[in-house]
Amino acid sequence: MDIPSFDEIFKQIKMNFWLAGFICVLYFTTVDSLYFVMTTHVASHFALLSNDFKDLDGHTTDILNSIVKRHQYILSLAEDLDNIFAVPNLLNVLVGSLxxxxxxxxxxxxxxxxxxxVILFLFSVLLQIFMMSFFGENIIKESSNVGKEAFLCKWYTMDQRSKKTILQLMQRSSRPQRLTAYKFSTISYESFIKIISTSWSYFTILKAVYKPPEVQRNE
Structure with missing residues (x-):
């Protein structure tokens, strides 16, 4: 039985490439649409929470407890969101690199x-991964802004108990909420750069191994 050459395998892969690519883009576009909506929802709640701190002073400490409860609830939503999309994010990272x-x-x-x-397909893949990283970065930014806005409020006019509550909230916000690819990496701009770097490494290895048909016949 003849062993197929690398060029024959490559041609066979290209025959199935477009169909597989279409199915892959269709599937991930559906999942990503839900991902974009839900991450935007959580990030907007973090932004609204940050806005509540602007007018907070010693005369409005009665709403501080409700703000803290809302913050805890939004953090739990973000953790649930990470658990839901951990596997799809991992597939996006791995399949996107390939x-x-x-x-x-x-x-x-x-x-x-x-x-x-090929250029159109490549652009769509890059855009998909970038959008995933953009919304992941937005979660990180908005969740960390809560602590910054808490520091900028008039906490110095509050009672001692309220000051401790503000301090605890700031300490929690110093660890921004993140979306991950099944805990292997954080979804952010940095992960987008890593995906491009990994793809380039795979590309250089594949190009070094591949030999055009003309070279194979001459050998």
């Missing part, structure tokens, strides 16, 4: 007639 690598390889080694479709 897709960028494969598309980059096809773009440099494939036929010129495939270039427009």
């Amino acid at each position: 897709e960028i690598c494969a598309l980059g390889f096809t773009l440099t080694m494939g036929e010129w007639t495939e270039t427009p479709g």
Whole structure:
């Protein structure tokens, strides 16, 4: 039984590439739409909570307890959100790295007639991963802003108990809420850069291993 060459395997992969890519983009777009809506919902609640601290002073400490309870509730929502999307985020990171690598390889080694479709597909994958990182970064920013706004309120006019409550809230906000890829990495701008870096590493290895058909015949 003849063992297929690398070029034959590559052609077979390209035959199934577009169908698999379409199914993958369709599936992840559906999941990502829900992800975008829910992360925006949680981040907006953090932003509203930060806004409540602007007019807080010694005469409005009666609403401080309700603010703290809301903060705890939003933190629990963010943790639930991380648990729900931990696996989809991990798949986005892993599959996205492989897709960028494969598309980059096809773009440099494939036929010129495939270039427009490959560029469009590559742009959609990059946009998808960037949007995932953008909303993850938004959660981090808005959750950390709660502690900053708490520090800027007129806490110095409050009683001792309220000051301790503000301090505890600031300490909790110093550890911003994060969305993760199944606890392996944090979804943020930094993770987007890491995905691009990993894809480039895969691409250079694949390009070094691949030999064009002309080179194989000459050998």
